Amino acid sequence: MLMKFYNKAGGLFMLFAFLLTMNGWAQPIQKTAQGLKFAARQMDISVEFYSENTVRVYKTPIGKPYLKTSLSVVAVPSKVAVRYAKKGQNPVIKSSKIQVEVNVETGGVYFYDASGKELLQDKDEGTQFSPINDAGTSSFKVRNAFSLDKDEAIYGVGQIMDNKFNRRNSSHLMKNENMSTYSPYFLSIKGYAVFWDNYSISKFEDKPEELSFESLGHCADYYFMFGANTDGVISELRGLTGKAPMLPLWAYGFFQSKERYHTQGESLDVVKKYRDLKVPLDVIIQDWRYWPEYNKTDSAWNSQTFDKERFPDPKKWVDEIHSLNAKLLIVTWPGFGPKTPQRKEFDSKNMIINFDTWPPKSGARPYDVFNPKALDIYWKYLNKGIFSYIGNDGWWLDSTEPDHINVKESDFDLPTHLGSYRSVKNGFSLMHNKGIASNQRASNHDKRVVILTRSGFIGQQRFGSNTWSGDVTSSWEMLQKQVPAALNYTLMGIPNWNSDIGGFFAGRWRDNGGNKNPEFQELYVRWMQFGAFSPMMRSHGTDLPREIWNFGERGSWCFDAQEKSIKLRYKLLPYIYGTSWDVSENNGTFMRPLIMDFIADQRTHEIGTEYMFGRSILVAPVTKYQVRKSPVYLPKGSGWYNFWTNEYSVGGQTVETDAPVDIIPLYVKAGAIIPFGPDVQYSTEKKWENLDIRVYEGANGSFTLYEDENDNYNYEKGAYTTIVLKWDQKSRTLNISDRKGSYTGMLAKRNFNVELITLNANKTGAKTKNVRSVEYKGERISIKF
Template structure:
């Protein structure tokens, strides 16, 4: 009979015997067990987070997490024993370990069972010549319990029950071994290898390469609470600069410095707002007509003869510049030569084909230093660009051979750490830039991601997706599941990347592509980053027509709407950073009590007030929208008030996306501008959507530096009392250099038939505000 031993950490045998004999209140946060051939350690990191670590007996292993940066906090834990059951309880959760079977059950404080960890197996596995294991952890969920997360998956599913997936980060597929339940808990399996996730009746399982099973159980009570715990473990999302919420224009690619300057000038001439121009690949010199100098981070002297002047001119046009940089280097680059000499290259071929380019070892801290050394000297400190486009961060793998995954990295075989490539690459650049300058917030646009990447200011895009209605539809549930991993910033190429199939009909003049592009732009206006990009067909607004043409006007309308929502979006960004909020909020976040929301992945709340239902099919006159139970809703465009708990058919001419505002919302409406910093917010409209009480926390700071981390910002709390038709504008809290001392608020209460939507002239009362509390009767 196998001997099973229970050990409480830091206790000698006599103390252990006493503790088990007297099940009273104790403060131990760690318990260790031996069950069969497995060592089990259960540790409370906080009242709401428990770490479980399992290893084979006589094979101790102490992993150091790349993702988890939180140290365990002192947590009162009550411990007692009931036969074979060992019970540890905090104020939020209870963990029950069966000392015979090793089975672990998790409960909330009220005693409701949430999850069972049923079995863990270790199958010996050769890992590039070193002994390791295929580790499988199996869990039992309730039979009809919806779960979400896992990553950005292009299969048009929202609820991930019944999924069977290989977790291998590639272009368009971005995974993390994590799921969240509608019951208010989440599980992060702390492993970076190519893994498998399977959910079938009676078993949800992760299967990975490694030396241990290491996971975190997090209880938050609801989706917001789980995301808060994820960020407590892996880091908060920093504030992005205000300009990051403007409009981005890109293409594959601007070939000269004059070409991108002329694009900006054309936008300014047409009075279409824009904040960012992006420089894609091959701005660097070629080497004898080849790509062997790929990603040298130098500028071709013929096409970009005066790069500093180029960047300065972009800034004079009141725009920002984002520049692409890749993780792979051609063999003729200085970076490659230095990295090769120090064994800091992973020796497989990456993009572009036949170039000899290979990725650097992002897992090596010294390699991250070298990468930044060149990037800083040749671009950031020299040119003063504003953000980075980090392409191919999976990275691309050309002529794939299974042996490539056995290649060594600083942290082990490439197979064992592949999924963390983007995380490490983003982290290296973000950390180095912030150490170099506190005057520019880090902005990263990246093609892949991993849980925890939110702490680097990363904004993941969905990859090189095709320009099709089917792909547009798939973007929405993919984005929602991705953001439920705690990473708030996501976007896609507006119009899709590969658009060659539309060229036969006239490209940007093809009415079919125009409709797809406009509908995609409507979706993009309600994403954390609004960015036009693609190949085959240039996407600048003037390629689609001229003012007065339906496609041009429809685009301009959406871009203008994006800029009018800047005060709302920037305040939402503060909610994301300060309160662990989420930009793209699946309906299950705010309406978990409404089971009709469990499978709805094609609409969402943008911030806490705006319900968005993008149109994802061509030639439709009406679009079905489910309005969740538990709130009343007002049509953003018409003011019509509707009850929740019903599906309505919204009339959707090509220039209208269904948007509904939750009753009780207070929406700060910004001025019409051509770029984010053009006008001060000293004369804002406050749109009140009646039908319930509500509040909004209005945030301001210096817009683009890290002084907010030192407390240099201000907030104003608005509160609407619906019964008394009274708006309270709270006393301003905080201050920062350049803060507006006197401002006007134009207050409007939305009613059916009003000139709302994009209209102004809704004011029913104007008040002056000096920072002191005001009560306004409507």
């Protein structure tokens, strides 16, 4: 029996019911504004469209309603024209993009594309709520199982150091720690993803018969997102959990750091020496213990103030760094020593989570990031002691899991503002980043938020955060593991990632020749080459100094190879900044696994050793010692040019590529347009008045050159320009569009030096030049070759 009720406008009321008779009993189904609700197997189940492509499924034990507030999801449901139908005895709800069928007897939820092709099954009887006592609060162990195709590849899950890309047939305790950063999420090769919206210590397990999440909580709450392809999925995910803002141009330059610079003079001298050597540098980072009492008991750990002997004039220190056209990131931790004023205030307001955090024997404890008032208190001290005082340019948020030492099981029972620590642990970094980013953004419009953080969670991308892979060891094995770990992490919609160039712990090399050990030098160079094609290029580590001159003088192979990578990074800044705009505006991705652009090529489904950097450059890092020829797989669906030689190869084959120690294998996709900037010592030293543009023939292609004021939020008000460059292969013409937009300080005119890289550019070994130079004044130009 179907009952319809209409309001005066002729639309359906938000709620009505129809009865389905099954096996002699009547099952009520409630139709909601954009979905339906029903009860099955002692559960109340809600299925609701959030967009044409995204559906939220929400389950609670019957008679135990729970109002869930998400830490990750910021979207509200958009208006979707939902159609209702039946499939046998099962209700079906449809948008223009996907269909969802529910089994009112078993609680199963089945997802299809618009044509009816099955995508995923939330299994019949696959959800269980098992009562559990969570630190004195009645809660549940919640498990939800899904059925996947036998050979269906999946990705995401987290940054996992196991050297695997496809995450099928794996299981993980999802507990964010140093070097292990999880979000309960997977992305399918079929063009959909599932985000299990839960922050507790959880289990992920994929077996041939099912994939499951198991967590602590009061509800089963997940989002099914269909994008048809990987870019589409990430666009849905960012629409749900927040877009990634633009970082300033300087954030794509070279960062120098180590554990640690002891005085303000030491770090300042490092910047001066880079300038004297004319090796490009944009950022210096100050690591821990710049605060007082560092050599006593660490009872003043993270006081967010400066030791007067070692940092006698921190404002002058930062001003001098700025006068050298460099920027400063400064570390701050979530834990506080017992003698700090922050700790005393947090203690007095019950805003400390009372377990031991780093460093050992200090008495340091982390603050309760889940309390909004605690986030504001944290910023109050950070702003007064550092940001508004010295004018630093960004933050290094260390230990954002956070570190947990002298672990006791009872520590996870400790209360937070949102429940037991166990129930929210994996959201710690998300909330810590939120507090600092949101408060800085509210207090200063002229500096974009830049955060380097050691952990992450889905949604963190909206805070200008760049996750690094943690305190990894300095080894070839660990370098290999960085690549697939990074690719899976970025497939979770978080575009900014990096690692310590050279690996953090280098003790194995310290007593074996140190920086002059040939194998360590080669490892460092290969890691730097990888860093040049990461969203942040940052040298850091302990045991051995990492500044370039410690490896030799200019003219030595190790110095020169490093300088070559750093200079290439700076030459590519117009390409990188345009990619940053693509990430921010179009929900793009910096480090693009090959499945993103070549999913039709099944060989790419298992390749986690190569990736596209932006949409045009294929990167194949060398991760083994003394390799001088490296096999590189070139995907089907494109032609490919060796970046260094311009030699052309067809896709769908593995090529043996020359990889001398100063060369990282790079290939450029046919049809690509890549702008190259001037030689500079820092990112904004020269305006882009003369840009070299390489066009790689063989297919149509385009690139958007993006420019703005480099470091403020005026771009959000329209203060930026875009110039679209399009290559038409048939007519062999580069069309440069009218410039759109404007901003203070923009160039009125510039020169484009366009070089066409042709299919036979290097067949005989001779580098043929096909160059046109034009003056551009903001009006459309066509250049025919």
